[in-house]
Amino acid sequence: MKRINKRLGSCLSALLAVALTAGCGSGGGSGASPSSSEGAAQPFKGKKITFYVANHPWAETIKELLPEFEAQTGLKVEIQGFAEDQLSQKLSVQLTTKASDPDVFMTRPLQEGRQFYKNGWYEPLDGYVEKDKAEIDFEDFSKSALDTTTVDGKLLSIPIISEQEVLYYRKDLLEKANLQVPKTLDELEAAIQKVHDPDNGVYGFVARGQTAVLVTQVSSFVFSEGGDFMQGDKATVNTPEAVKGFSRYGRWLKDYGPPGVLNFSWPQAMGVFAQGKAAFYTDASAIYKNAVDPEKSTVAENVGFASFPAGSAGAKPYSITSWALGMNAQSDNKDAVWAFIKWATGKEVMLKTQQGGNPGVRNSVWNDPEGVKGFPAELVEVIRESSKVGVGHDRPLVVNVGEARDIIGEIVIQAILGEDVQAAPDKANQAFQALIDGEK
Amino acid sequence: MLASWMEKRFKWIVTLPALLFVLVMMAFPIAYTLRLSFFEWSMSAASPPKWVGLDNYIALFKDGRFWHALGATAYFSFGALAAETVLGVAIALLLHREFRGRGLAKTIFLLPMVATPVAMGLVWVLIYEPTNGIFNALLQAIGLKPLHWLGSIGQVIPSLMVIDIWQWTPMVCLIVMAGLTTLPQEPYESADVDGASRRQKLWYITLPLLRPTILTAVMLRLIDVIKTFDIIYATTQGGPGTASETLNIYGYVLAFQYFKLGLASSLLVVFFLLVMGLTLALIVVRRNTEVSS
Numbered sequence: 151m152k153r154i155n156k157r158l159g160s161c162l163s164a165l166l167a168v169a170l171t172a173g174c175g176s177g178g179g180s181g182a183s184p185s186s187s188e189g190a191a192q193p194f195k196g197k198k199i200t201f202y203v204a205n206h207p208w209a210e211t212i213k214e215l216l217p218e219f220e221a222q223t224g225l226k227v228e229i230q231g232f233a234e235d236q237l238s239q240k241l242s243v244q245l246t247t248k249a250s251d252p253d254v255f256m257t258r259p260l261q262e263g264r265q266f267y268k269n270g271w272y273e274p275l276d277g278y279v280e281k282d283k284a285e286i287d288f289e290d291f292s293k294s295a296l297d298t299t300t301v302d303g304k305l306l307s308i309p310i311i312s313e314q315e316v317l318y319y320r321k322d323l324l325e326k327a328n329l330q331v332p333k334t335l336d337e338l339e340a341a342i343q344k345v346h347d348p349d350n351g352v353y354g355f356v357a358r359g360q361t362a363v364l365v366t367q368v369s370s371f372v373f374s375e376g377g378d379f380m381q382g383d384k385a386t387v388n389t390p391e392a393v394k395g396f397s398r399y400g401r402w403l404k405d406y407g408p409p410g411v412l413n414f415s416w417p418q419a420m421g422v423f424a425q426g427k428a429a430f431y432t433d434a435s436a437i438y439k440n441a442v443d444p445e446k447s448t449v450a451e452n453v454g455f456a457s458f459p460a461g462s463a464g465a466k467p468y469s470i471t472s473w474a475l476g477m478n479a480q481s482d483n484k485d486a487v488w489a490f491i492k493w494a495t496g497k498e499v500m501l502k503t504q505q506g507g508n509p510g511v512r513n514s515v516w517n518d519p520e521g522v523k524g525f526p527a528e529l530v531e532v533i534r535e536s537s538k539v540g541v542g543h544d545r546p547l548v549v550n551v552g553e554a555r556d557i558i559g560e561i562v563i564q565a566i567l568g569e570d571v572q573a574a575p576d577k578a579n580q581a582f583q584a585l586i587d588g589e590k
Numbered sequence: 591m592l593a594s595w596m597e598k599r600f601k602w603i604v605t606l607p608a609l610l611f612v613l614v615m616m617a618f619p620i621a622y623t624l625r626l627s628f629f630e631w632s633m634s635a636a637s638p639p640k641w642v643g644l645d646n647y648i649a650l651f652k653d654g655r656f657w658h659a660l661g662a663t664a665y666f667s668f669g670a671l672a673a674e675t676v677l678g679v680a681i682a683l684l685l686h687r688e689f690r691g692r693g694l695a696k697t698i699f700l701l702p703m704v705a706t707p708v709a710m711g712l713v714w715v716l717i718y719e720p721t722n723g724i725f726n727a728l729l730q731a732i733g734l735k736p737l738h739w740l741g742s743i744g745q746v747i748p749s750l751m752v753i754d755i756w757q758w759t760p761m762v763c764l765i766v767m768a769g770l771t772t773l774p775q776e777p778y779e780s781a782d783v784d785g786a787s788r789r790q791k792l793w794y795i796t797l798p799l800l801r802p803t804i805l806t807a808v809m810l811r812l813i814d815v816i817k818t819f820d821i822i823y824a825t826t827q828g829g830p831g832t833a834s835e836t837l838n839i840y841g842y843v844l845a846f847q848y849f850k851l852g853l854a855s856s857l858l859v860v861f862f863l864l865v866m867g868l869t870l871a872l873i874v875v876r877r878n879t880e881v882s883s
Contacts, residue, residue: 238846269632360827361831409736409741410719410720412738412741412743413830414741425721425722550848552843563831
C-alpha cells in the first residue's frame with residue numbers, strides 16, 4: 151500500500167513539474183511548445199485582462215466561447231461575476247479609485263451611463279470604431295441600440311443585448327373568453343376586465359409594482375399616450391398624457407392585479423404569470439424564457455406574445471440596449487480590450503449569444519433564420535416590429551437615474567393605493583424638476 | 591538590552607496588533623465618514639469633493655424621508671427587540687428544565703441563528719408571497735383571509751419583525767440559558783423552606799437574578815437590530831414605496847443609488863451617534879441594576 155502511494159506521489163509530482171514548465175513556457179513567451187501551432191498569430195500572448203460581468207445568461211455563453219478566443223489571441227480573460235446591483239456598486243468603487251481593473255465590464259447604459267460618463271469612467275470608443283468600421287460592420291448594429299449607448303455624441307459602450315416591452319398573454323384564457331389579441335390599450339383593458347376571475351385564481355393583469363423597478367415598464371404606457379418623463383430640461387411627469395399612462399398602469403394593478411403587487415419586481419410578477427395566475431403581463435422581452443420553459447412555467451404551452459398595444463398616440467414600446475460592454479478609461483491594455491470587445495460583439499459571437507436566448511443588437515442576426523431559431527416565432531415578429539417603432543429609452547435620461555426612478559415610481563404607487571390621481575404627479579414633477587436643475 | 595526593553599513595554603507590544611487593527615479598520619472609516627459628511631461628492635474623479643460645511647446636516651434634518659426612516663427604524667427595532675426578549679427568556683426557561691430530547695431541541699432551536707441572512711431573506715420572500723406563498727396557503731386552509739405581508743405598507747414592518755424574531759430569538763435564548771446555569775442554588779432552597787410556589791420563585795428569584803444577563807442580551811441585540819440591513823435589503827429593499835426604509839437602507843440608497851456621498855455620510859454620523867447614545871444609556875441602566883442587586 152505504502153509503495154503504491156509513493157509511486158502515485160512521484161507520478162503526481164512529475165505531472166506537476168510538467169504542468170509547471172508548460173505554464174512557464176506560455177507565460178514567459180520564450181519556449182513556445184510545438185503543440186501551439188497558432189502561436190505566431192497570438193498578438194496578445196502573455197497578456198491578461200479582467201472582465202466584470204453580471205450574472206446573466208449572456209455571460210454564460212461568453213464563458214463557453216472564451217477558450218476559443220483565448221487560443222486565437224493568447225489573451226487571458228479573467229471573468230468575475232456579480233448580481234446586477236452589486237455589479238454597479240462594485241464598478242463604482244473600483245472606478246472611483248482609478249483602479250486599472252476591470253479592464254472591461256458589462257454596463258447598463260440607461261441606468262448608469264450618464265453617471266459613469268460624467269465621472270470619466272468610460273473610455274470613449276469612437277476612435278476605435280472608426281479604425282475598424284468595416285471589419286466590425288458597424289452599420290449592422292441597430293440604430294436605437296446605439297442611440298442608447300451614445301451621450302453627447304460620444305459612443306461610450308458597445309451594445310450587446312436589446313430589450314423591448316411586450317405583452318405576454320394566455321392563449322387558452324383568451325380562447326375560452328372568445329377574445330381577440332388586444333391591439334390597443336383600451337381593448338386590453340376590456341379584455342383584462344373580462345378574464346379577471348380571482349375567485350378561480352386568475353388575475354386579469356400583473357406587472358412590476360416596486361417603486362423604482364416599475365418605472366421602466368410604465369414607460370411604454372406613458373409614451374403610447376404621447377407623454378414622456380422629460381422634454382429637454384423640463385420635467386413632464388404631470389402632463390395629462392403622462393398621467394393617463396401612469397394611472398392606467400396603477401389602476402390595472404389595483405383593480406385586476408394579484409395581492410401584494412407593491413413588492414413585485416419582475417421575478418415575482420413573472421412567477422405569478424408562469425404559475426398560471428394572471429392572464430396578461432407586460433414586461434421586457436428579455437425574460438421570456440421564464441414563461442415558456444416548462445421547467446419554470448406551468449403554462450408554457452399557452453403563452454402568447456403580442457406587440458405592446460397602442461394608446462392614443464399609437465404603440466410606442468421602449469426598445470433599448472439593456473446591456474453593453476464598456477472599457478475602463480484607466481485600463482493598461484486598451485488594445486487587448488478592444489480586440490476582446492470586437493470579438494464579443496462580432497457577428498459570429500452575437501449569433502451564438504442570441505441562440506442562447508439573449509436578444510442581440512445586430513440586424514443581420516435577426517434576419518438570419520439561424521439567429522432566431524431559439525425564439526418563439528411569435529416573439530421574433532413582435533421584437534422586429536417593436537424595434538422599428540420603439541423609443542430608445544425606458545427611464546429618464548439624467549445622471550441620477552436611481553433617485554429619478556424613485557420619484558417617478560411614487561406616482562404609480564399612489565395610483566395603486568388609489569390616492570388622488572393629480573396630486574402625486576404634481577408633487578413628483580416638482581421633485582423631478584429640482585433634480586434636473588441640480589444636475590446642470 | 592532588548593529583552594529588558596521588551597519587558598518594560600510588554601503590554602504595549604502585545605496590544606499593538608489589536609490597536610492597529612482598530613485604528614485602521616474602525617477609527618479611520620469613522621473619521622473619514624465624519625470628514626466626508628461636510629463635503630458634497632458624487633464619487634466623481636472629474637469633480638473632487640466640495641466643502642459645504644453643515645449643509646448636509648441641514649438638508650438631512652429637513653428631509654421627510656430621513657424622519658420617516660428614523661421612525662421605521664425605531665418601530666422595527668423595538669418591536670423585534672421586545673418580542674425577542676420575551677420569547678428568548680421564556681424559551682430559555684423552558685429549555686433549562688430537564689426533559690427527554692432536550693439536547694436535540696436546543697440544537698434545532700439554535701439553527702436559524704447560523705443561517706445566512708440574505709439566503710434566508712430570499713426564502714422568506716417565497717414564504718410571504720401573497721399568491722403562491724405558503725403562509726397564505728396555510729391561512730386559507732384554516733379559513734382565514736390571506737394577507738399581503740411584504741406587499742402591504744401596513745404589514746411590511748411586522749412581517750420583517752417576524753423574520754428577525756425567527757432568526758435572532760435563539761441568540762437571546764442562548765445568553766439567558768448561560769445565565770441560568772450560573773444562578774446560585776441557595777435562594778431556591780430557602781424559598782422551598784418558606785413554601786414558595788413555582789410562579790413566586792420565577793417572579794421573585796429567577797428573573798431578578800437574571801436581570802443583568804437579560805440586559806446584556808438586550809444590549810447586544812439592540813445594537814444589532816438597529817443596524818439590520820441584510821434581511822430588509824434581500825426582501826423589500828425598503829419598499830413598498832419607502833414603507834420599510836430604515837436608516838441603514840436609506841443611507842445605502844443615498845450613497846450607492848443616488849451617489850450623494852456627503853449626505854449619506856451625514857446620515858451615518860447621526861446614526862452612529864444614535865447607536866452610541868442608546869448603548870451608553872443601556873450601560874448606565876445595567877450598572878445601576880448591578881449596584882442595587
